Amino acid sequence: MSEIKEDITRNPFTVPDGYFESLEDRVRERIHRPATPFATFVMKAKPAFMMALMFAVIAGFGWLASKVTPLLYEDPLESDDPIMAMIEEGYLESSFIYAYSDEIDLDEAFTYSLENTVTIEGEVEEELEATLTEDDILEYLEEDNIDLKP
């Protein structure tokens, strides 16, 4: 640093010829130069623009919050998921359906349950018809003292 300090008295910079001589005129020209209408407009409109920008930013945050908040606090019971809907209605046990939901085809399961319900009822009727006779019924009614006469 000391070695360098010895050399600092020499100014390594120069200026274009006549720079300082013309400086007065150039500065005065800038001082008295009338502001362009656009520059005047910008200067006047700047505070209003900044305020409008601030309101726009606040409104933007509000809109963003209104979009994000429902996603964060969405009620799972309002889901469109058919499994969830069936659980909500009490048709399914959640533990069961979650354990097997990957393997169950809902349409197939529903169709199957309808078909099998009919078959089961039919089988019951057939079995009853096959095992009970008219005499058995009358005997049953007499034993229980049920009077069928009007």
Place this chain on the structure above:
Amino acid sequence: MTEDKEILDAFRQEGKEDYAFNLLVRRYSRDLYWQIRRMVLDHDDADDLLQNTLIKAWKYLPDFREDCRLYTWLYRIAVNETINFLKSKRLRTMFSLTGKERALAEKFTADPYFSGDEITRRLYAGMEKLPPRQKVIFTMRYFDQMKFDDIAKVLKRTVGSVKASYHHAFVKMKRYLGEED
């Protein structure tokens, strides 16, 4: 001080504002220019900053309270302008694709208004690495040999903070120049 009085008296007389301003420019523009130029290196930047300084001086001269020398007041405006410029330049350089070292080397090579030797180039290259305020304080102290009290007055900071900034800058410069050897 008599020169200051002449300029200020003329400025307060109706119709003599331009004359007073010419006196001010003639009296102080060279010193201000070289101070600014040492900090920003580039002539065009220094010219812009000097003109901005003088235009602000014209605008705010009626508010000058004469609690210091006119040159100190002008110098304070110039330094503030320069610090703001260096801060914005530093920000622009951060996003520049060209490396800072390379940009500086190209600037020195291409600048027809710089005639420094290798030692001077190294010194100014090292100064470019300093944060704006440290750079300004280093320039004022190292090149202009200003007292810490005067630097503190110009920058409106405490003497302690000026000394600390200079110390940090000096250590960084020493390390930088040591690494270069």
